[in-house]
Amino acid sequence: METILVLAHTETDGSLAKPVREALHAAAALHKSLAGSKLLVGLIGEDVQAAANSIAASPATKYFGVTGADFSVSRYATDAAAAEAIFKAAQATVVVAPATSRWARVLPGVAQRLGGRADTHVTGVAVADGKISVNRWYYRQRMEGVLTRTQRPWIIGVDPGSHTPCECGAGAASVEMVPVNLTEANKRTTVVGIREPKADAQTIRPDAELLFVTGAGWTKKQADGQTHVPEAEKLILGFLKQARASLGSSKSLVDLGGEGQAVLPFLSHLNQIGQTGATPRHAKGLSTCCHGEEPHTVGWRFIGERRAISLDPNCGWARGKADVLYVADAFAVVAKVNELLAAG
Numbered sequence: 001m002e003t004i005l006v007l008a009h010t011e012t013d014g015s016l017a018k019p020v021r022e023a024l025h026a027a028a029a030l031h032k033s034l035a036g037s038k039l040l041v042g043l044i045g046e047d048v049q050a051a052a053n054s055i056a057a058s059p060a061t062k063y064f065g066v067t068g069a070d071f072s073v074s075r076y077a078t079d080a081a082a083a084e085a086i087f088k089a090a091q092a093t094v095v096v097a098p099a100t101s102r103w104a105r106v107l108p109g110v111a112q113r114l115g116g117r118a119d120t121h122v123t124g125v126a127v128a129d130g131k132i133s134v135n136r137w138y139y140r141q142r143m144e145g146v147l148t149r150t151q152r153p154w155i156i157g158v159d160p161g162s163h164t165p166c167e168c169g170a171g172a173a174s175v176e177m178v179p180v181n182l183t184e185a186n187k188r189t190t191v192v193g194i195r196e197p198k199a200d201a202q203t204i205r206p207d208a209e210l211l212f213v214t215g216a217g218w219t220k221k222q223a224d225g226q227t228h229v230p231e232a233e234k235l236i237l238g239f240l241k242q243a244r245a246s247l248g249s250s251k252s253l254v255d256l257g258g259e260g261q262a263v264l265p266f267l268s269h270l271n272q273i274g275q276t277g278a279t280p281r282h283a284k285g286l287s288t289c290c291h292g293e294e295p296h297t298v299g300w301r302f303i304g305e306r307r308a309i310s311l312d313p314n315c316g317w318a319r320g321k322a323d324v325l326y327v328a329d330a331f332a333v334v335a336k337v338n339e340l341l342a343a344g
């Protein structure tokens with residue numbers, strides 16, 4: 001009989017992020033498919049009551065909490081101690097956790113301490129013949145594997161964006177507090193602050209509906225024999241601002257910086273999509289000035305509807321990589337789209 005524990009941390013404001021609701025949705029589906037299983041929730045943070053209340057109508061039968069100022073920040077030693085304490089109090093056999101950056105670096109270590117196993121980057125969980133199986137992708141998202149494990153505890157890190165968030169309503173949850181004895185060594189690391197780009201400089205938006213991809217064409221000589229990099233910058237940023245899209249790029253464009261060529265300053269390798277870049281999940285994607293070669297388009301595996309704007313009617317997008325290819329000048333198209341978006 002499995003005891004499934006959803007293990008989560010709160011945000012600094014005490015709320016639960018979307019990936020927690022996604023993990024809860026996956027765990028609730030497991031619980032429903034496994035007769036006789038129990039579903040429990042464990043929360044870690046400075047204060048977890050508001051977070052527990054926000055999901056009080058979930059199918060979980062019990063809530064555990066580890067609270068206090070020591071648990072408000074992401075720190076391996078205290079997070080691992082808290083996760084271990086909740087796990088033991090819940091006597092769980094399976095842990096389903098959101099693979100946030102905070103949890104991703106802690107949970108495999110917790111599995112090791114508990115003599116269990118951890119699977120990361122899980123994109124699906126299911127039950128067949130009473131056995132739990134998980135899906136994950138291998139070899140830069142080219143092959144999907146399905147695996148089961150007999151080892152317990154089994155910690156399953158669910159990739160954000162791979163499940164729909166649970167619609168668990170709010171209410172009043174009763175949280176059983178779990179004590180954790182921290183030593184001075186556990187608190188040796190001090191978090192002094194968080195450095196992050198300003199909100200309007202943040203171009204990678206995993207929750208955006210649309211992925212807008214820029215290719216090297218934006219910096220190439222155009223029909224008049226000239227490059228138009230400042231204009232490209234204005235058009236791209238204008239589109240991102242109005243469409244609230246996430247910005248992706250081809251490798252060629254982000255590599256230009258290292259080659260000393262004129263570049264778009266807001267792009268970095270973090271924006272790169274493809275075989276040696278990211279494989280984001282968005283409902284729609286629009287590629288601009290990019291050739292759509294295989295090492296790039298392999299990163300579009302999880303993009304729903306795909307469209308591309310390229311001057312080249314024989315580009316990769318035309319060869320089955322896109323649902324719609326506009327053979328057009330992206331400078332002209334994006335300028336017109338921005339104009340229409342501004343007009344509301």
Ligand SMILES: Cc1cc2nc3c(=O)[nH]c(=O)nc-3n(C[C@H](O)[C@H](O)[C@H](O)COP(=O)(O)OP(=O)(O)OC[C@H]3O[C@@H](n4cnc5c(N)ncnc54)[C@H](O)[C@@H]3O)c2cc1C
Nearest residue numbers: 215216217250251252274275276277289291295296311330
């Ligand atoms: C091992 C390996 C790994 C790789 N990994 C990646 C990866 O992770 N991601 C990745 O992106 N690439 C990767 N690549 C590189 C990849 O093969 C391509 O070289 C790269 O994607 C090309 O980028 P691009 O299409 O932007 O540039 P280009 O090939 O230069 O294409 C530019 C396109 O812009 C069009 N264009 C120009 N002006 C306009 C205009 N005004 N309007 C519309 N269209 C216009 C041109 O017609 C052309 O089609 C990898 C390659 C290797 C060998």
